[in-house]
Structure formats: structure tokens, C-alpha cells
Amino acid sequence: MSLPTQRDAAGQLRALGWSKYFADQATSAALSKTPPVRITQVHRNTLHIQGVDLDMIIPGLHGVTVGDWLLFDADTPRNSQLLSRKSLIKRRAPGHDRKEQLIAANLDTAFVVTSCNNDFSLARLERYVAMAHEAGVTPVIILSKIDLTTEASDFAAQAQSISPQLSVVCLDARSPEAIELLRPWCQAGQTVAFLGSSGVGKSTLTNSLAGNEAIATQDVRASDDKGRHTTTGRQLHILPSGCAVLDTPGMREIQLTDVSVGLEETFADLHALKQNCRFNDCAHKTEPGCAVQAAVASGEVDVPRLQRWLKLVAEDAENTKFLANRKLRDRAKNKLEKSVTKYNSKK
Ligand SMILES: Nc1nc2c(ncn2[C@@H]2O[C@H](COP(=O)(O)OP(=O)(O)OP(=O)(O)O)[C@@H](O)[C@H]2O)c(=O)[nH]1
Ligand SMILES: [Mg+2]
Ligand SMILES: [Zn+2]
Structure with missing residues (x-):
């Protein structure tokens, strides 16, 4: 196999989506020792990766997804480093x-x-x-x-x-x-x-x-x-x-979590109105001084849209809380397991 020319390599990386954002995360020494590769598929126990003159299946890594960039450690793939994500x-x-x-x-x-x-x-x-x-x-x-x-x-x-x-x-x-x-x-x-x-x-x-x-x-x-x-x-x-x-495969359901900023942007008009409600925790239903309900009364806000917004905000809050609690529980469980292992190994 002949080595790729510099220009070839740059072109291939660019076609894979490589950009300054990722290049800035590694020294050129690191980039030549552990070349950048992109994850193109995630299977149960393996990953499909593509890089410059490289297209292969490697063992799975935890917490990665399709589109991620890795600095690929060919000797020990599990030591490959995940680059910080743009999105x-x-x-x-x-x-x-x-x-x-x-x-x-x-x-x-x-x-x-x-x-x-x-x-x-x-x-x-x-x-x-x-x-x-x-x-x-x-x-x-x-x-x-x-x-x-x-x-x-x-x-x-x-x-x-x-x-x-x-x-x-x-x-x-x-x-x-x-x-x-x-x-x-x-x-x-x-x-x-x-x-x-x-x-x-x-x-x-x-x-x-x-x-x-x-x-x-x-x-x-x-x-x-x-x-x-x-x-x-x-x-x-x-x-x-x-x-x-x-x-991607058709998704039957998308449940939102951690999207408060996304909801603010998507419903920017309602979010702006909400700032003028008398109470900080206004539910925009029957509260006095509700700027959102006032806009509904004046015909400025579409009622079905308001209802969809309220539903999504509630769903996001519930799912975010559920996942946060779950993470806390998992952490507590890990801690417990670790201390049990420690205790057992001391015995
Ligand atoms: N007439 C027409 N048919 C379309 C159009 N887009 C897709 N189809 C047809 O709709 C069917 C489904 O298209 P797919 O591309 O398989 O749909 P998909 O979104 O990939 O579906 P999943 O893989 O099941 O998630 C195929 O028979 C397509 O030929 C379109 O714009 N017009
Ligand atoms: Mg399809
Ligand atoms: Zn309100």
C-alpha cells in the first residue's frame, strides 16, 4: 500500500467532516501517532470507523455514538480518545x-x-x-x-x-x-x-x-x-x-430530555411573553397577571400551539428530573458496589 499524499489525506479527512474545531483539540504529534477516525456505525459490541485510507471494525467503546471523532489508538483501540463534540x-x-x-x-x-x-x-x-x-x-x-x-x-x-x-x-x-x-x-x-x-x-x-x-x-x-x-x-x-x-431508522417516539434551551428557541414568542407574567412560577393557566393568557385573549397567541408548548415543557421537566434521579441512584449504587468489593477484598 502506498502512503497517502498530504493533499489526499486532507481531502479524505474533509470529506469525513474533519474541521479546525477537531484539529484544534490535538497536537500534530498526537494526530500522527493516533490518527483521527470517524464512527460511521455503532453495533452492539463493535464500531465501524473510517479515516484516511482506513475503514474497519473495532471493539465497542462506552458512551460514543455515530458521528463521533476518535484519535484512534491502533495498538489498543480501547484507549482511543473521544474528541469533544460540536453538537x-x-x-x-x-x-x-x-x-x-x-x-x-x-x-x-x-x-x-x-x-x-x-x-x-x-x-x-x-x-x-x-x-x-x-x-x-x-x-x-x-x-x-x-x-x-x-x-x-x-x-x-x-x-x-x-x-x-x-x-x-x-x-x-x-x-x-x-x-x-x-x-x-x-x-x-x-x-x-x-x-x-x-x-x-x-x-x-x-x-x-x-x-x-x-x-x-x-x-x-x-x-x-x-x-x-x-x-x-x-x-x-x-x-x-x-x-x-x-x-436513520424511523423513530416511533421522541421523548425530550434536557431541552429547555431548545424549547425556548423553538417557542421564542411564548418564551418572551412569559417574562412578563406576574409570578415567576406562573403556569399560564388561571394565574392573575399572566401575560401569556392575556395574549391568548387578544388573539395574539394560537391556543393549540400554547397547549403543545405547555405539554413539551412539562414533559422535558419530568424526563430531565427522572434521568437526574436515575444518575444519582446509579452513582450511589456504584459507590455501594465499590465499597462492598473493597470490604470483601479486605476480609
Ligand atoms: N411518490 C413518492 N414516493 C416516495 C417519496 N419519498 C419516498 N417515497 C417512497 O416511500 C417509500 C418509503 O421510503 P423510504 O426511503 O424507504 O423511507 P424511510 O424514511 O427510509 O423509512 P424507514 O427506513 O422505514 O425509516 C419508498 O417506496 C419510496 O420510494 C416521494 O417524495 N414521493
Ligand atoms: Mg430507511
Ligand atoms: Zn403566565
């Missing part, structure tokens, strides 16, 4: 243990995909947008399947009601125009992800950007437009154009 998207996992689940690291743009059909839900879009804002990732709403409806502009107007600053793009995911419409966010060196329910066209869009049909897609159920959960794992695809694209 991190996480949610509270569904199911009983309700753990925090890391979804993706170091994204620049989150394309939140929904179709112009029964999949559309403003409340769900708001969740995704709040999650992206919290993570420091630019959210872009994509409305797919415009070829199957005559009401695309109605769907778009609803999505735009979340915020006038939000980009909303309507497209047919299978068409060549889709690539043109997404190009502003998909430049070389960028990392983008497709998020959304099953069957909305995330893999179709990834294929369109890649210019091939490498990823499997499957039609949705005609009765209710629900997808068939075709994609089962998150995978970062490094495209020849130099953009890194994360295709």
Missing part, C-alpha cells in the same frame, strides 16, 4: 428503562422529514426542532411526497408556523430536483442527518444524494401511510461529493 442529539429512549440515548454527534444540519400525508404532525415536528436547537444543529423541515398531494402548500404553511426563521423544503425525494433543493446544506465537509418516522423517504433521499440505489427502501402501507421500518440501524454515508449523510 450532540439525544433523546430519552422509549421503553421501561427510559435511559438517555445518544442519536448522533457532530451534525451540522438535521433534516426533519415528514410526508404530505397522514404522517404529518405539527407537534412531532416541534419536538424534533426543539431537539435540534438544543443540540446546536440547524433544523430544516423536509416535506416529502409532494407528487402525491395537491395540498403541499398547506402542509408547508403549517410547518412554517413553527417559526418564520425555519427553512421548509417541499420535494419529491426520488426526483433529481431534490438534490438541488438540499444542496445549500450538503456542501463538502458538512454532516447532515435525515430524521423522521418510518416510510417518509429518509433512505430515498440518502440514495438521491449518493446518486445510487445502494440503500434498501420499501413502500408504505396504503391504508395509513405507515412505513415498514426498513432501515434498522444508523449509518453515516460518506458521499463522493464530500458530504457525510446519516440515514
